[in-house]
Amino acid sequence: MKRIITLLLLFVVTHALAQDETIKGLQSDANKDFKKDPNDTIVKTWKTGSTISFNLAQGSLSNWAAGGDNFSLSLNSYINGYAFYKKEKHSWDNNLDMYYGYVKTTSLGTRKNDDRFDLTSKYGYALSPKVNLSALFDFRSQFSKGYNYPENKPREYTSNFMAPAYIMLSPGIDWHPVPNLSIFVSPLTARWVIVNDDSLSAKGAYGVDTGKKSNFEFGAFASINYKAQITKTISYKGRLDLFSNYRHNPQNVDLYMTNMFAVKLSKILTATWSLDLIYDDDVKQFGPNLNSPGLQLKSLIGVGLLVKLRNY
Template identity: 65%
Template structure:
């Protein structure tokens, strides 16, 4: 009887060990399997976020160079783009932030910036049909550091952070006929022009009355935003803003246009070309007497690091 009990106990122990060993092997097998999305799962992401950063650097030094040139020159250009897009049901919320900064230093000219811009755009939309949204838009645009215009050896202080700054609030219709193209139109838009600097406001620049730090404009507004992959290596991002001030010379439409072409040379190395065009009838810093408006054009070409995330 005692032998039978011992044999039964031994047999049960062997069976339990085998069962545990099989369970462990199954767990190891399951943990090593890759998880694949079910083809029937069609749920879309509510948030889509990402961005791009580019940094270009060029430097040259000359010594006893017969062809001539500055003994030393260095140029830096950088660009940061961040985005966060929300989409759920009929509701959408698009947010983008752009920052540009450029710096150049040469023996003859000294140090000066050649690019400086910060731009925040936020747009909420309620879908009326697959291609048309009822939307509200907010835009803030300014710069980071002091800006100067140069004439020979003379430089004139012309701008700074929040001097000027443009704050725009608008309600209208957002039409999206094809992917990556948005056309927003509003017949009623409020725009504030801010000059938060005493010396600049004392000159009455940027359409703000002398001695004041801000002014409000009411007008019509349109913005067109487009991005495209031209081919496997070339991408384009562009924006065109148009604003007509009902209160003063509505026929003189303010224009703000940015274009960015990027050519991918390797996984992290790219060549870029940016072209910006601005016309604002209230920015009277140009001409022979520096008191008239003019078309502002900025073109920057560079090659260097570009990272998308």
């Protein structure tokens, strides 16, 4: 019996010592620094992400001596999505901007104050670290019907989805002198102006011939895109497009410019200011007789939610 007990004790002690050595071995392995095999490293060829912003403002008055609308409400939304590809000398940048906004007041009713979307796709082949041989596609239009509201006159129907729309195909050189700055230049660019609406095409709106629904333009194009993190809380995104139509008044250069400043107030709360400028010599809706071109300007300031999603 004593022999059996002795054997059992020897077994337990031996097993415990073996477990102790195993635990020590596992602890030692856990503290080791493991280096990843360079051959297993996979370089990401795609970078995707999006930005979603909603700004809401509301005001109301009651027995307000200075006057004003009893009620006002505005909602503005901005959604950006992008997908960037890069592998060896090849790159492919895709960007979609969508804006939509409504304002409602007691006296004026409901009107939209922002409506547009812009899809840009650009392929590049690197000739040097800062210069690409590129081809650009751009499509720009709006989502819904738009109106002008002349003083003391009925509202005037001016736009709709695909009326107008702008489609551009442009081969050229894309220069990146510094990070986050792109300067694209093309001397040979094809642009189509589409007015897919019977009543607007009958007026010859946006430069199409009366009764026609599209107009082909051929000219020179330049696009400058820039992003900057001005401070830890202030960022900027801007774009400037210039187009000269060789076929009609090439000296009158069309301008399309967008600017967006964002001030981060908290993790998701942001103040934004957008300033857009457009000049198109073929858009003759301004002046005393509403038949002259003019510089279009839109400024929107708001505070709301801004969320950025990235997959790097």
